[in-house]
Amino acid sequence: MASRTASKDIITLRGSAAIVSEFFGYAANSILYNRAVYPEESFTKVKKYGLTMLLTQDEGVKTFIASLTSQLSEWLEAGKLQRIVLVIMSKATNEVLERWNFNIVTDAEVVEKGAIKEKSDKEIMREIQAIMRQIASCITYLPCLDEPCVFDVLAYTDTDVDAPGTWVESDAKLISNPQMVKLHSFDTKIHKVDTLVSYKKDEWDEEE
Amino acid sequence: MDAGSHSISSEKSRAAAPRPPLQEAGSRPYMPSLSTGSRNPSAKCYGDRFIPDRSAMDMDMAHYLLTEPRKDKENAVGVVASPSKEAYRRLLAEKLLNNRTRILAFRNKPPEPENVSFAEAASSNLQAKPAKQRRHIPQSAERTLDAPELVDDYYLNLLDWGSNNVLSIALGDTVYLWDASSGSTSELVTVDEDSGPITSVSWAPDGRHIAVGLNSSDVQLWDTSSNRLLRTLRGVHEARVGSLAWNNSILTTGSMDGKIVNNDVRIRNHVVQTYEGHSQEVCGLKWSGSGQQLASGGNDNLLHIWDVSMASSMPSAGRNQWLHRLEDHTAAVKALAWCPFQSNLLATGGGGSDRCIKFWNTHTGACLNSVDTGSQVCALLWNKNERELLSSHGFTQNQLTLWKYPSMVKMAELTGHTSRVLFMAQSPDGCTVASAAADETLRFWNVFGAPEAPKPAAKASHTGMFNSFNHIR
Numbered sequence: 001m002a003s004r005t006a007s008k009d010i011i012t013l014r015g016s017a018a019i020v021s022e023f024f025g026y027a028a029n030s031i032l033y034n035r036a037v038y039p040e041e042s043f044t045k046v047k048k049y050g051l052t053m054l055l056t057q058d059e060g061v062k063t064f065i066a067s068l069t070s071q072l073s074e075w076l077e078a079g080k081l082q083r084i085v086l087v088i089m090s091k092a093t094n095e096v097l098e099r100w101n102f103n104i105v106t107d108a109e110v111v112e113k114g115a116i117k118e119k120s121d122k123e124i125m126r127e128i129q130a131i132m133r134q135i136a137s138c139i140t141y142l143p144c145l146d147e148p149c150v151f152d153v154l155a156y157t158d159t160d161v162d163a164p165g166t167w168v169e170s171d172a173k174l175i176s177n178p179q180m181v182k183l184h185s186f187d188t189k190i191h192k193v194d195t196l197v198s199y200k201k202d203e204w205d206e207e208e
Numbered sequence: 209m210d211a212g213s214h215s216i217s218s219e220k221s222r223a224a225a226p227r228p229p230l231q232e233a234g235s236r237p238y239m240p241s242l243s244t245g246s247r248n249p250s251a252k253c254y255g256d257r258f259i260p261d262r263s264a265m266d267m268d269m270a271h272y273l274l275t276e277p278r279k280d281k282e283n284a285v286g287v288v289a290s291p292s293k294e295a296y297r298r299l300l301a302e303k304l305l306n307n308r309t310r311i312l313a314f315r316n317k318p319p320e321p322e323n324v325s326f327a328e329a330a331s332s333n334l335q336a337k338p339a340k341q342r343r344h345i346p347q348s349a350e351r352t353l354d355a356p357e358l359v360d361d362y363y364l365n366l367l368d369w370g371s372n373n374v375l376s377i378a379l380g381d382t383v384y385l386w387d388a389s390s391g392s393t394s395e396l397v398t399v400d401e402d403s404g405p406i407t408s409v410s411w412a413p414d415g416r417h418i419a420v421g422l423n424s425s426d427v428q429l430w431d432t433s434s435n436r437l438l439r440t441l442r443g444v445h446e447a448r449v450g451s452l453a454w455n456n457s458i459l460t461t462g463s464m465d466g467k468i469v470n471n472d473v474r475i476r477n478h479v480v481q482t483y484e485g486h487s488q489e490v491c492g493l494k495w496s497g498s499g500q501q502l503a504s505g506g507n508d509n510l511l512h513i514w515d516v517s518m519a520s521s522m523p524s525a526g527r528n529q530w531l532h533r534l535e536d537h538t539a540a541v542k543a544l545a546w547c548p549f550q551s552n553l554l555a556t557g558g559g560g561s562d563r564c565i566k567f568w569n570t571h572t573g574a575c576l577n578s579v580d581t582g583s584q585v586c587a588l589l590w591n592k593n594e595r596e597l598l599s600s601h602g603f604t605q606n607q608l609t610l611w612k613y614p615s616m617v618k619m620a621e622l623t624g625h626t627s628r629v630l631f632m633a634q635s636p637d638g639c640t641v642a643s644a645a646a647d648e649t650l651r652f653w654n655v656f657g658a659p660e661a662p663k664p665a666a667k668a669s670h671t672g673m674f675n676s677f678n679h680i681r
């Protein structure tokens with residue numbers, strides 16, 4: 001029994017990559033739901049991280065996120081992923097309205113020497129839970145998206161990464177003069193993920 | 209990507225990069241300023257959220273500002289950049305932000321969402337307009353109708369405006385219909401004294417059928433095109449039915465016995481679900497725009513959110529568990545309004561000893577904001593065309609207040625009623641509001657302005673609509 005609990009707290013590079021990419025999948029779903037990029041009806045509830053999370057049932061979006069996370073975990077295992085950005089753009093004008101930044105810092109020692117770190121699942125889950133709660137509560141201050149929107153995901157990788165043919169180079173899709181809010185972080189001791197949302201300032205606020 | 213190297217490199221850039229004196233604050237690399245004292249609105253202001261964590265700073269922005277062609281800056285100073293300066297800049301950029309990253313995106317883009325709802329289509333029309341001008345909000349009622357024998361009871365719901373542009377109001381034992389297009393009044397039904405007075409009216413979404421809740425606990429369904437009683441739902445409740453809400457063919461009834469019942473009006477055994485959670489009279493009942501969630505408020509100061517998906521998963525005995533039980537109000541919760549532009553946002557107003565308007569994320573159950581209005585909140589309506597909320601109040605001013613959302617700045621206070629404004633209803637085009645008050649008048653207000661894309665038919669009916677003082681009977 002003792003050995004079992006001990007082994008639970010050990011975290012490998014592979015396991016950490018899986019946690020981070022899975023986290024990103026849920027976070028993306030949660031953002032798409034809370035920001036109403038896709039209609040409310042196209043989501044179903046699941047229990048995850050001790051919370052009720054929403055997952056899209058739209059086949060197209062599902063496949064997109066699934067193939068995305070599988071590629072991400074590959075890059076995470078190689079330690080070559082620096083950042084993931086979920087961009088929300090206006091469908092009509094393609095103007096970037098929000099950028100959800102997930103900054104990833106990988107412990108180089110683990111990738112190069114295969115060191116093993118210790119951190120309990122429970123603790124990681126608690127950190128992720130805090131981020132998820134923050135994402136859900138973001139509608140309190142983010143400007144309303146009152147037009148149909150689309151989203152895209154950007155991956156910032158090292159230059160020497162092999163990208164499969166399904167990926168293309170992209171521009172950074174920046175927002176000029178953005179407002180930024182930093183959210184919680186979580187750390188698997190191998191990958192540290194910082195979350196930040198930047199958004200276009202609501203012009204409508206300044207009228208007053 | 210460690211924090212140390214960034215902090216050193218940006219120190220260097222600040223010290224080394226020559227900066228002309230007349231430079232605009234905006235073309236500097238992003239450095240959030242701690243001083244929020246600048247009141248000048250034209251000055252670049254990065255807001256109130258200073259983020260001291262360098263690792264989470266947007267280095268992309270810094271990169272962009274450092275590498276973009278400095279046309280504007282040079283024009284301001286009036287010198288063309290010398291090649292050496294340009295070379296220096298490039299070198300600096302390379303040193304500081306050397307291309308360590310590739311930005312990749314999937315070739316296959318995610319599918320575009322279809323237009324979610326009517327509300328979103330309406331607001332994209334709004335987007336097309338280049339500049340929004342301030343609209344005039346008339347301070348007085350456009351029209352006043354007499355409403356004698358209107359029951360002065362906070363817990364009832366006696367006014368509704370159907371999709372056919374006909375207003376229904378219950379006065380005592382009688383339901384009257386007032387056609388807003390023609391201004392004509394007709395009587396739908398007078399119930400006998402032992403089953404009256406009427407405690408609630410609600411138009412079905414089709415604008416043809418109307419549900420009438422009675423003091424005797426019965427609910428009648430009427431066809432207004434033929435003035436015929438279609439059916440009576442009996443035995444559903446043990447006390448008066450003060451609140452009604454439609455969700456397609458489901459008529460949800462809320463009663464003084466604390467029960468909320470979903471009735472499928474198409475089938476013989478019409479009771480399909482019962483929601484038990486209130487211990488006192490249910491006075492507020494509203495389905496969300498998507499028909500996924502039902503909000504109910506009661507005299508027990510409780511607000512419940514019920515979810516359709518939870519109901520279907522538990523068919524046993526028709527008893528259901530609420531998704532959220534919200535206990536923040538300190539008086540009866542009657543005023544409920546689902547936001548038309550954000551699907552999981554609900555506004556609620558509390559009674560005399562609470563006086564607050566609260567906003568909820570109904571997905572998480574979190575209270576997003578609470579505003580003390582200083583007076584009993586009787587009814588709430590969202591503007592379908594703008595991000596605004598209208599509330600109606602009781603003592604002391606008996607006013608209607610228009611709030612800007614989300615800042616909750618008061619935009620207008622409309623006075624005129626001499627007693628509490630019990631009920632409000634919105635015209636199908638969303639621009640006119642009818643309010644019925646305990647002073648036995650029904651007043652019409654052009655408070656929400658014209659929709660961005662006016663429908664010619666609706667417009668024509670409105671110009672001829674408000675011209676005289678009429679009696680409803």
